[in-house]
Amino acid sequence: MTESRVALITGSSSGIGAAIARRLTAEGIRVVINSARSEQAGRELAAELPGALYVQGDVSDLADARRIVATAVEAHGRLDILVNNAGRTRFIPLDDLDAADADAWRDIFEVNVLGTWQMVTAAAPHLRKSGAASIVNISSVSATRALGSSVPYAVSKAAVNHMTRLLAAQLGPAVRVNAVAPGLIETPWYDGAEEVWESSREWITANTPLRRVGTPEDVAEATLYLVNAAYTTGDVLTVDGGRHVV
Numbered sequence: 001m002t003e004s005r006v007a008l009i010t011g012s013s014s015g016i017g018a019a020i021a022r023r024l025t026a027e028g029i030r031v032v033i034n035s036a037r038s039e040q041a042g043r044e045l046a047a048e049l050p051g052a053l054y055v056q057g058d059v060s061d062l063a064d065a066r067r068i069v070a071t072a073v074e075a076h077g078r079l080d081i082l083v084n085n086a087g088r089t090r091f092i093p094l095d096d097l098d099a100a101d102a103d104a105w106r107d108i109f110e111v112n113v114l115g116t117w118q119m120v121t122a123a124a125p126h127l128r129k130s131g132a133a134s135i136v137n138i139s140s141v142s143a144t145r146a147l148g149s150s151v152p153y154a155v156s157k158a159a160v161n162h163m164t165r166l167l168a169a170q171l172g173p174a175v176r177v178n179a180v181a182p183g184l185i186e187t188p189w190y191d192g193a194e195e196v197w198e199s200s201r202e203w204i205t206a207n208t209p210l211r212r213v214g215t216p217e218d219v220a221e222a223t224l225y226l227v228n229a230a231y232t233t234g235d236v237l238t239v240d241g242g243r244h245v246v
């Protein structure tokens, strides 16, 4: 019997990352759960999932990124899948140019862009040895449309999309690199931004082809598809209920 694959999912104590951890576990993949702050939630999820391990660490810190990967490889002896899901935003109206200051840009880019890059560079040597390796970056529909929680956030996800293409070109054939671009997904992401959530939810329910907001499980299903899609690399898969066509 071949040994089961190992997946490291950043930011998986909550929301989309937690759903990805559950979905990959259901496929027999051993998962490594991570978060920077919500340690208890991460440990509880790991205790619930067979073969799972929790590793605290901030992806925007290079030493932490290296330690997260090293701990995963030490525990399981291999790494086959990296899901870069950890993300940060600030809710700033897109027309409020002054509020999107240097601090906001740095804060968001440090996690969404630099954090993703640091996890990839730490994981790449191990992924190259896997034989069936895959990276999935969690992007956003705001990467390609004039919408989103803030301008720095949308631009950071555009950077993630292009990083996905650049990495696919460099890491093939050993490692495939793809991204999922979710639309509005019901998670704790919107805690403290209930007005934004409610108005977006109303608009989406009334105007988009599938007439509902997304669930973390919708994104997890697309992530699993890309993990197994042996002839797909450098692609961004939209999971937004058809919002991009209206």
Ligand SMILES: NC(=O)c1ccc[n+]([C@@H]2O[C@H](COP(=O)([O-])OP(=O)(O)OC[C@H]3O[C@@H](n4cnc5c(N)ncnc54)[C@H](OP(=O)(O)O)[C@@H]3O)[C@@H](O)[C@H]2O)c1
Pocket: 010, 011, 012, 013, 014, 015, 016, 017, 034, 035, 036, 037, 038, 039, 057, 058, 059, 060, 085, 086, 087, 088, 111, 115, 138, 139, 140, 141, 181, 182, 183, 184, 185, 186, 187, 188, 189
């Ligand atoms: N919800 C949506 O509508 C939506 C739409 C498009 C894209 N996305 C993307 O989906 C991803 C997950 O978001 P979500 O909606 O599931 O939000 P969430 O429930 O708030 O989850 C975010 C996760 O990231 C972790 N995290 C944040 N900063 C981190 C860091 N520096 N290092 C490690 N972990 C970190 C959080 O844990 P701690 O804070 O405790 O560390 C948490 O586990 C994000 O990349 C987001 O941009 C979400």
